[in-house]
Amino acid sequence: MLRTLLFAAALTVATVSAASAATTSVAVTNVNLRAGPSTVYPAVTVVPAGAAITTFGCVAGYSWCDIGFGPYRGWVAANYIQVVYRGAPVVLTAPLAPAVGITVVSFNRAYWDRYYVAYPWYGRWAGYPPYVAPRVTSASRSVTCAGGACVGARGATGVYGGATEQTRVCTGGACTSTRVTAGPNGGVAARTRNCAAGQGCTTNRAVAGPGGGVHTGSRSFQRW
Numbered sequence: 001m002l003r004t005l006l007f008a009a010a011l012t013v014a015t016v017s018a019a020s021a022a023t024t025s026v027a028v029t030n031v032n033l034r035a036g037p038s039t040v041y042p043a044v045t046v047v048p049a050g051a052a053i054t055t056f057g058c059v060a061g062y063s064w065c066d067i068g069f070g071p072y073r074g075w076v077a078a079n080y081i082q083v084v085y086r087g088a089p090v091v092l093t094a095p096l097a098p099a100v101g102i103t104v105v106s107f108n109r110a111y112w113d114r115y116y117v118a119y120p121w122y123g124r125w126a127g128y129p130p131y132v133a134p135r136v137t138s139a140s141r142s143v144t145c146a147g148g149a150c151v152g153a154r155g156a157t158g159v160y161g162g163a164t165e166q167t168r169v170c171t172g173g174a175c176t177s178t179r180v181t182a183g184p185n186g187g188v189a190a191r192t193r194n195c196a197a198g199q200g201c202t203t204n205r206a207v208a209g210p211g212g213g214v215h216t217g218s219r220s221f222q223r224w
Helices: 002-009 109-115 122-127
Strands: 012-015 021-027 031-034 043-047 052-058 064-069 072-077 081-085 088-091 139-146 149-157 163-171 174-182 188-195 201-208 214-221
Touching (some): 043 072, 052 081, 088 174
Antiparallel strands (some): 031 043, 081 088, 174 188
């Protein structure tokens, strides 16, 4: 069901300004839309699973992203966002974000003043800790469960600049696993595996070389 919703809703859309691109995406599960890139900020609203959202950009490191949902604007952790990459739904990761046109944006008082004047907590800006971009480490791993879904993520950065990130999202007995590797010279390899509850799995692969060459492939198998 999640894959069907993603293909129906998620397409890359036009650039909204010279500095910021907007990409149509999908929420992986029910998730709070926050007033800043951290769980310490108040919730603006709840974005339901499968809802179409617009991703305007992410903070450095691509851990949290600035999105629009209907009339609302705010921040969601990147591992709750899916985009379409080479025809397949994938969870947004740091290596993948530039490949789908998602840029780095900042969070500051100007953003707060622009979108939250009408909210009761608007005047508490000084009470929230200032946002500090997370330090990039050579390896990381995390598991988050919320709203009946679990998201596992791990990543590693090479000494020469290459990076690999893998994310697995499971909900309702179905799982989607995405692995993206970005080489230090610009090549990208992506693999997405979708397994439906009580049914088979489909794996899609895409490799884009730094010179522009592309190779794709897919296979399906039955789980027993």
